[in-house]
Amino acid sequence: MNEISQTKEAKVVNPEGSPYNPQKARIIGERQLTTDTKLFELELESGERLNQDPGQFVELSIPGVGEAPISVTSSPTRRLDSFELCVRAVGNVTNTLHKTNIGDTVGIRGPFGTGFPVEELRGHDLLFIAGGLGIAPLRSLINYTLDRRDEFNNLNILYGCKRPCEQMFEDEVDHWARRQDIYHEATVDFCPDNVCWGGNIGVITELIPGVDIDLDNTYAIVCGPPVMYKFVLEELDEKDLPHEQIYLSLERRMKCGIGKCGHCQINGAEEVLYACQDGPVFNYEKVKGFEEAI
Ligand SMILES: Cc1cc2nc3c(=O)[nH]c(=O)nc-3n(C[C@H](O)[C@H](O)[C@H](O)COP(=O)(O)OP(=O)(O)OC[C@H]3O[C@@H](n4cnc5c(N)ncnc54)[C@H](O)[C@@H]3O)c2cc1C
Ligand code: FES
Known part of the structure; x- marks a missing residue:
């Protein structure tokens, strides 16, 4: 049986049974990804598993500061007893989180929301299109498909950032680039003269024409800044990809x-x-x- 449940009901992990009660989670790892973005590894103090589906999010709270929705970036096929959040410091909660130390606790509600439709995607070609922090929810599904590679057909990953120093998960991106069974292209809007960059320079839509899309069999999965969607969707229309085969986070x-x-x-x-x-x-x-x- 597939361990990923496809339920659209919120699966809420909390001791008292109310979806408003956060459960304590301990920070057990931290890694700086870019100047303003960190990867946090957390485990629930109760010892329970988060049991998220790829694409779901949690509400992360810090007492006296507030609460913010954050995508779970780790795949449920990995780190069963812990989960990862990739967080950009932009405001009250996220800046405070960036100042925490390993061993500190935060509140977690969730996981919430509909994840990606893994069952529907299984057996098909997938085209991941991630812009900036949009890689956070997509990484969960990408790693899921890589861990179950034989259950999916062609995998195409397009990842765009503003500048090379903003590309996250470099080790994983290098791994995608080395694998023969993945088509991967990266782009940046701008590359300073003194920086070495082997990918494309330009907006992410420039990469879409290079992907071999089988219209009967390909699903596109898109996540990025609001401005990206309109242009990506226009480019997918150029390819005649049916709208039923496009998922947006x-x-x-x-x-x-x-x-x-x-x-x-x-x-x-x-x-x-x-x-x-x-x-x-x-x-x-x-x-x-x-x-x-x-
Ligand atoms: C489903 C989902 C998943 C997400 N996943 C991630 C993730 O994986 N990683 C991540 O880093 N972020 C993620 N976010 C975004 C994150 O939740 C927001 O950036 C959140 O506002 C951060 O909370 P904060 O308290 O740190 O910032 P806030 O204090 O809320 O401020 C954030 C920014 O919004 C502005 N702002 C504040 N209030 C308002 C308002 N009322 N109207 C307009 N602008 C306002 C602030 O000036 C600031 O620029 C996700 C959001 C959603 C909905
Ligand atoms: S956040 Fe309250 S209805 Fe969606």
């Missing part, structure tokens, strides 16, 4: 994480979606009618 301001407060609402003409519960992973065909979605 979308970011919204969130609070409760469980579809109660309305902070993450995406309004459509007749229906409202909650990014925390109906997403953050959405099928493009289903979400494209919602004017506020992209």
Whole structure:
């Protein structure tokens, strides 16, 4: 039986059974990825496993500071007793988290949201398109597919950053580049003269024409800054990839994480979606009618 459950219900790990009660998690590892982004390894104090699906997120809280949604970047096929979060220091919670030490505890609620549809993707060609911090949720699914390589067909990974020094998970990116069974291309918007960079220079959409897309068999999985989606989707349209075969991980301001407060609402003409519960992973065909979605 597949260990990844495909349930769309929030699987909540917490001792008292309320989705609002955070559970304590201890920081057991930290690694600086770029000047403003760190990778944290955490374990739940209860000894339970987080049991996340690739693409799900947790609400991370620091008492007296606040709470923020953060994608779980580790694959459930690895680190069964711990999980990883890749966090950019941008505001109250994330800056405070960056000042913590190994052994400190934080609060964790979740995992929440719909992950990537692993069962639907199984057996197909996958095209991952990650921009900047968008690599964080995609890394969970990428490592899942690499650990179960024989269950997926062709894997294509396109990863774009602003500058070479902003590329994260360099060891893993090098590994993708060395593997013969993965098509991998990296790009940066800009490369300073004194920096050695072997990839493309330009926006990520420039890499899409180079991918061999089998229209009957390929799923695109996209995550990046808001500005990226429009252009990536236009380029995928150029390739005639059916919209049902495109999955987008979308970011919204969130609070409760469980579809109660309305902070993450995406309004459509007749229906409202909650990014925390109906997403953050959405099928493009289903979400494209919602004017506020992209
Ligand atoms: C599903 C999901 C997954 C995510 N995954 C990750 C991840 O893996 N890693 C990661 O680093 N981040 C991730 N984020 C983004 C992260 O949750 C936000 O950046 C969050 O705001 C950080 O919290 P903070 O308290 O540190 O920052 P805040 O104090 O909330 O500030 C963040 C930024 O937003 C601005 N801001 C604050 N309040 C508002 C407001 N009301 N309206 C507009 N702008 C405002 C601030 O000026 C600042 O620039 C994710 C978000 C979502 C929804
Ligand atoms: S964050 Fe409260 S409804 Fe989505």
